[in-house]
Amino acid sequence: MDFSFGPADSAFREGARAWLAQHTPRGGQPGDWERELGRGGWIGIGWGETAYGNRSAGLTQQVVWAEEYARAKAPPRTGHIGENLLAPTLLAHGTPAQKARFLPPIARGEELWCQGYSEPGAGSDLAGIRTVARRDGDTYRITGQKIWTSLAHEAQWCFVLARTEEGSRRHHGLSFLLVPMDQPGRIEVRPIRQMTGTSEFNEVFFDGAEARAEHLVGGEGNGWQVAMSLLALERGVSTLAQQIGFAAELERVVAQAVSGRAPGAGADPLDPVLRARLVAQWAELKVMRWNALRTLGGSGDAGAPSVAKLLWGGWHRRLGELAMAVRGTAAAVGPYDWDESRPYELDPLQHLFLFTRADTIYGGSDEIQRTIIAERVLGLPREVRVP
Structure with missing residues (x-):
């Protein structure tokens, strides 16, 4: 694909770079940063509509923004799920009233969302979900459990895929509901502590939680179609920003390998096996970028999302393993002296290794992607x- 930037893109880049240089915080609360992005009009630039307080940008300018955001080392986004998953889904399937209610708060960075898809018995096999939602007048009452729900402990809303047709199986009889999280006694969020010591993921229990009938998206029983269109959004411009983050991590690993020549600092960078692994990681990252550019905006290839997930999931996991290889024996100990009164801490490369063990599972396991x-x-x- 001939993917080049024009004069308008260069001007857009200068503006984005200047804004980020002036506004990027070096601390503070993530929620404050989301609202700052909203005030600047930077949330929802790819929606194709500007009626919600957001800017509008073409594909190349969206790439520019993603690149500059990553290069500015701006804080991790907490509004990604609302901005990049729910909002485009509402633009495609939502009613005018749903768009008017939910898109402006997302664009302002005021309402955060989480995704109620995976369940203990239905992770990558989404059609196996058991959470039920029964119509009761103007509301649906939801009962069931979701798991691996990112940022559920911070979100105000959750979009939930639930079974609204009693006795239905697989992808039939599912509906897509917008559910407020502030329902004490009806919704319980339990953080899941990971190997890294952090708890971005959660279990969410629904015990008669209410969703208003007017917040049903796409019509009753059409949840599978809505859910599949949403999952297709998990590739695109955001993957290019992800790859810039990957490049920064790879640079850190290479720098560690180079410094490894010091006694006791790690593996020898002249080791031919280590050198070959570093070169392979670099080359594969270039291929992923070209593939992301080729499929940018949708190529009509039914396998493109699965190919992208297989590529980056495996690559990132191998990078974590390579990070430990270049550290040598030092990778097995914490970056502090042996003081039992201090909490266990990880340095960036140790965190990279532990977190990436899950990369080939979350977002659709490798086995499911190969089956697709x-x-x-x-x-x-x-x-x-x-059965």
Whole structure:
């Protein structure tokens, strides 16, 4: 793909870079940063509409913003799920009233969202969900459990895929509901402590939680179609920003390898196996960027999202393993003296290794992505499913 930036993109880059240089915080609360982005009009620049207090930018300018954001080392986003997953879904499937209610607060950085998809018995196999929602007048009452719900402990709203047709199976009888999280006694959020010591993920229990009937998106029983269009949004411009973050992590690993020549600092960078692994990581990252550019804006390739997930999930996990290899034996100990009164801490490369162990699982496991490619792209017979 011939992907080049024009004069308008260069001007946009200068403006974005200047704004980020002036406003990027070096501390403070993430919620404050979301509202700052909202005041600048930087939330929702890819929505294609500007009726909600947001700027509008074409694909190349969205890439520019993603690149400059990553290069400015701006804080991690907490509004990604609302901005990049729910908002485009509402623009495609929502009613005018739903757009008017939910898109402006997202654009202002005032309301955060989480995603109620995965369940203990239905992670990558989304059609197996058991959470139910029963109509009761002007509301739906939701009962069930969701898991691996990112930022549920901070979100004000959750979009939930639930079974509204009693006795339905697989992808039939599902509906897509917008649910307020502030329902004491009806919604319980339990953080899941990870190997890194952090708790971005959560379990969420619904015990008769209410969702208003007017907050049903796409019509009752059409949740599968809405959910699939949302999942397709998890690739695109955001993957390019992700890759810039990956490049920064790779640079850190390479720098550690170079400094490893000092006694006791880690592996020898002249080791041919280590050198080959570093070169492979660099080359594969370039391929991922070209693939992301090729599919930018949608290429009509049914397997593109699965290919992208397989590529970056495996690459990032191998980078974590490589980070430990270049550290040598020092990777096994904490970056502090042996003081039992101090909490256990990880340095950036240790955190990278532990967190990336999950990269080939969350967002759709590798096994599920390969099955999608086999059946929907290659036309192979459907996998035998155990009832």
